[in-house]
Amino acid sequence: MAIDPRAAAIKKNLEKFDAFVAVMSSKGGVGKTFSVAILAYILANNYDVSVSLLDMDLTNPTLHMVLGLDMKSVKIEEEKGIRPFKVSAKMELMTMAYFVQESSIPLRGKEIENAVREILSITKWNGNILLVDMPPGFSDSHLEFLRLFTLSKTLIILVTTPQLLALKSVEKLAISLLQERAPVAGIMGNMCMDVSEDEKIRKTATQLNLDYLGCIPYIAGIENYYGSRLAEIIHRIEPSIKKAVEVIVKRGKR
Amino acid sequence: MHEWALAESIILTLVEKAKSENKNVIESVEIVVGELQGIDIEVFEFALNELRNLAKEENNIIIKNFRIVEEKASFRCNRCGYVWKLDDTSLSAEARESIHFIPEAAHGFIQCPKCGSHDFEIVSGRGVYIRL
Numbered sequence: 001m002a003i004d005p006r007a008a009a010i011k012k013n014l015e016k017f018d019a020f021v022a023v024m025s026s027k028g029g030v031g032k033t034f035s036v037a038i039l040a041y042i043l044a045n046n047y048d049v050s051v052s053l054l055d056m057d058l059t060n061p062t063l064h065m066v067l068g069l070d071m072k073s074v075k076i077e078e079e080k081g082i083r084p085f086k087v088s089a090k091m092e093l094m095t096m097a098y099f100v101q102e103s104s105i106p107l108r109g110k111e112i113e114n115a116v117r118e119i120l121s122i123t124k125w126n127g128n129i130l131l132v133d134m135p136p137g138f139s140d141s142h143l144e145f146l147r148l149f150t151l152s153k154t155l156i157i158l159v160t161t162p163q164l165l166a167l168k169s170v171e172k173l174a175i176s177l178l179q180e181r182a183p184v185a186g187i188m189g190n191m192c193m194d195v196s197e198d199e200k201i202r203k204t205a206t207q208l209n210l211d212y213l214g215c216i217p218y219i220a221g222i223e224n225y226y227g228s229r230l231a232e233i234i235h236r237i238e239p240s241i242k243k244a245v246e247v248i249v250k251r252g253k254r
Numbered sequence: 255m256h257e258w259a260l261a262e263s264i265i266l267t268l269v270e271k272a273k274s275e276n277k278n279v280i281e282s283v284e285i286v287v288g289e290l291q292g293i294d295i296e297v298f299e300f301a302l303n304e305l306r307n308l309a310k311e312e313n314n315i316i317i318k319n320f321r322i323v324e325e326k327a328s329f330r331c332n333r334c335g336y337v338w339k340l341d342d343t344s345l346s347a348e349a350r351e352s353i354h355f356i357p358e359a360a361h362g363f364i365q366c367p368k369c370g371s372h373d374f375e376i377v378s379g380r381g382v383y384i385r386l
Contacts, residue, residue, distance in 0.1 A: 009263035
């Protein structure tokens with residue numbers, strides 16, 4: 001009989017967290033990764049929360065880019081396991097880019113499952129809240145997340161833009177998650193140009209009986225603010241997504 | 255020392271298994287170590303022994319014997335069906351280190367020697383598992 005020993009290690013490594021927050025959207029390009037980076041920045045800097053970040057997009061990780069990190073120059077730190085990369089005093093990151101830098105790695109379902117399990121079984125976290133940047137779609141990484149993480153400690157934040165296809169996609173995902181009683185905290189918007197766009201997302205959330213967590217306003221040339229320049233735009237974003245931040249902080253204190 | 259984390263997962267699993275079966279002695283365990291993960295066996299064995307002593311002290315669970323078995327890595331191309339071994343592939347030190355941590359990283363560094371595809375299956379020798 002063959003036994004996979006990783007499940008026990010995953011449980012031990014994750015039990016220290018007060019909360020897991022997964023940012024999801026089945027549509028690509030809605031700004032999940034940017035939303036994760038912004039939430040992490042606000043939590044770490046303005047709420048003094050120790051934030052751990054996990055980029056679950058294994059085949060195309062990009063969270064490190066939004067955080068302004070060059071993974072080519074990073075040396076993997078080992079201490080009875082792998083230490084996530086220290087982004088700042090209150091923020092750390094685990095990403096496949098830590099291991100493959102900028103290489104693309106095509107993975108089939110079983111391999112995604114294996115890679116997720118391997119990362120979670122060897123990573124020795126330091127944070128209190130784990131923010132997870134999920135890839136687009138609703139597939140192997142998402143299913144593995146729902147299987148491995150303690151759902152009583154989990155919040156799922158769905159992200160969408162005000163565009164029709166994104167709204168319809170988030171609606172389908174929300175219905176599916178709600179059918180299996182997954183802990184969906186609400187819907188957060190991104191790239192809202194005006195109040196009418198804000199209202200479109202609010203309406204979708206209301207129809208699904210979910211909380212509307214606010215919308216990150218559209219910011220022209222957003223790529224120019226990746227990395228240390230995120231600090232320059234936080235004051236323009238934070239008031240709009242206060243509710244999303246508060247939901248996370250509240251869950252973390254339980 | 256990443257080997258420590260792998261050894262820890264083995265001992266944690268064995269302790270949980272013994273507890274669930276109301277046993278406090280595990281007579282014999284075979285630990286299979288995949289070639290692809292490139293584990294330092296000496297370090298791994300040291301960690302297993304240290305953690306085995308801890309399991310006895312903290313949980314009164316005795317793991318009597320363990321045997322480490324190395325498994326050669328082989329691959330099968332999902333596109334053309336070609337089968338090859340790790341020895342047939344040349345890898346840089348950086349690639350080996352990446353694969354050592356996450357064997358699936360192999361897909362970023364290894365291609366089918368026949369058709370060049372990155373789409374292959376790791377048939378054997380991937381990682382660490384317990385055989386009872």
